[in-house]
Amino acid sequence: MSSPLLAGWPAIAEHPVAYPALEVVHIAGIALLLGNLVLLELRVWGFAREIPVAPLARLALTLSLAGFGMVAASGLVMFAAHPGEMLANGAFVTKLALASTAGLNAAAFHARGGLQKADAVARLQTALSLGLWLGAIIAGRWIAYV
Numbered sequence: 792m793s794s795p796l797l798a799g800w801p802a803i804a805e806h807p808v809a810y811p812a813l814e815v816v817h818i819a820g821i822a823l824l825l826g827n828l829v830l831l832e833l834r835v836w837g838f839a840r841e842i843p844v845a846p847l848a849r850l851a852l853t854l855s856l857a858g859f860g861m862v863a864a865s866g867l868v869m870f871a872a873h874p875g876e877m878l879a880n881g882a883f884v885t886k887l888a889l890a891s892t893a894g895l896n897a898a899a900f901h902a903r904g905g906l907q908k909a910d911a912v913a914r915l916q917t918a919l920s921l922g923l924w925l926g927a928i929i930a931g932r933w934i935a936y937v
Contacts, residue, residue: 800868800871800872801872801873802872803868803869803871803872804869804872804873810869810872813865813868813869814865814869816861816864816865817861817862817865817866817869819858819861820857820858820859820860820861820862820863820865821858821862821928822858823854823855823857823858823861824855824858824859824862824924825858825924825925825928826854826858827850827851827852827854827855827858828851828855828920828921828924829921830847830851831847831848831851831852831855831906832917832918832920832921834847835905835906835909835913835914835917836914836917837909844906844907844909845906848906877934880934880937881937882930882931882933882934882936882937883930883931883934885926885930885933886927886930886931886934889923889924889926889927889930890923890924890927892923893920893923893924893927896916896919896920896923897920899916900913900916900917900920905917
């Protein structure tokens with residue numbers, strides 16, 4: 792038996808404005824998330840040394856988290872519109888795996904004080920972060936084609 796909570800969600804996929812609007816929110820969230828992470832990662836790599844890390848991190852991470860919130864919220868609603876299709880889609884599953892791994896990498900980065908150390912391990916983690924997020928974006932775009 793289908794959950795009453797999800798009963799109206801499939802209609803979103805057919806709505807002429809709702810689903811495209813969710814996609815716009817999703818893309819704007821990706822821009823906020825990745826754009827601010829790249830800015831902070833460049834600082835870890837030694838660019839713009841005149842900018843103190845702590846205030847830059849407060850701003851960039853706040854905006855990145857806001858972007859992630861937009862991505863997660865819009866993504867969950869789009870997923871609810873056709874969950875069976877998404878779970879059977881290899882690109883979708885890959886996207887979730889890459890995004891989850893990126894989250895674990897970020898947690899490990901901050902747990903070891905990567906911002907303060909800005910050492911070789913921190914730089915490796917930022918490169919991994921960028922690769923994982925770009926992979927998630929590529930997999931996300933691929934969802935419609937597999």
